[in-house]
Amino acid sequence: MQAMTKRKAPSDKLAALSACMTRIANDRDKSAFAELFDHYAPQIRAYSLARDPGADLVADDLVQEVMTRVWLKASKYNSNLANLNTWIFTLARNCRIDYLRRNSRYVTEIDPTDIFNDMEDEGPGPFQMAQQGRAEESIRAGLEELPREQAEILTKVYLEGKSHQQTSEELKLPLGTVKSRVRLALKKLEVLVVR
């Protein structure tokens, strides 16, 4: 995990960013948009470059797509229902899926819009929201303690966007090993426990 640095995003920072969303929704406030850009654009570019190293134009395109949706969807965003960081991640993921579909060598007839869009608009609900702050912290701490080979697999799947099959080919591991490492990592992070 050399590519990763420890960078805390304290909850007051998140609260300030969430307030920017409100300012955009209510007042179409461009300085609020600029503040969100300053925080999230470098993250979104890093996410894009994790999959396509060196592809700066692709990374810029992704920023443009995601931040455009942020501007347009700000009024639908509800900070009481969804964590802004997670919301931005799902936007970036959805925009990347869209981009890959449009630029793939292989044709797919499936439009991803209605597959993934639900999560952009609907949050986890008030009950989970109460536990969300704690969940964020425990996932962050858990990731830092994850055995290297499990963290590597999560990086492949989440950041590089590799399928289990591709991951198994790249790391020269049996498919079953890839799947069981994902499972073990998720178990360690306790994300699958339904409380």
Place this chain on the structure above:
Amino acid sequence: MDKATNHPYDELLAAYSAGSLPLSQALCVSAHLENCKSCGQKLQRLNRVGSQLMQQLKPARASEQLKNRLLDSLDALTDEAAEHEPTKVDPSVPRCLHQFIDSNYNDLAWKRVSADIHSVELCRDSNGAKVELLKIKPGGSATTHTHLGDEYTVILEGSFSDEGGLYRQGDFMVRTDNDQHTPVATQDRECICLAVTEGPIQFTGLVSRLLNPFIRRGYA
């Protein structure tokens, strides 16, 4: 409405959350999620893992030029997605399938596969996987064919049973090619399933579009 008792396995849900799942499989997961609150909650947490991983990446500086270009574009933006007409699709059809179905399951061009089964192909994925709906008559056998890859199934209406038990609306199953199950629709009503069958990789969407003029007309 948490009817489902068979769920996508965890690493499949994680791949869905990561956006690294083939879209045909993502369709099945999405159809299941509409019927399953507990998987929806898992997904929220999985998305948080993705979010944390993204935040831990070393930030890659964005240029002022990009920022200014975006700021200049804001006033002219309109939300095309928001301007779509309200859907005319039957509410029982999962939202992820609205792109293939104009009104309801009955109006589709079902083709007879066997005495018990009708099917309609919805599309092909880029990996060659075939996405189709299967309609099995009450009490009918749902065994269609032998195939090479895995088969992903979600029950959209009705139910069926096999040696492993009863499968109801929303249930999600993966069958591998060496499974010997012989599913049978229950007697009370017909059963409609979404089925994704993996195919050979060289079978691209272009070929299936040529083979399926109906689908092409259906949603072009």
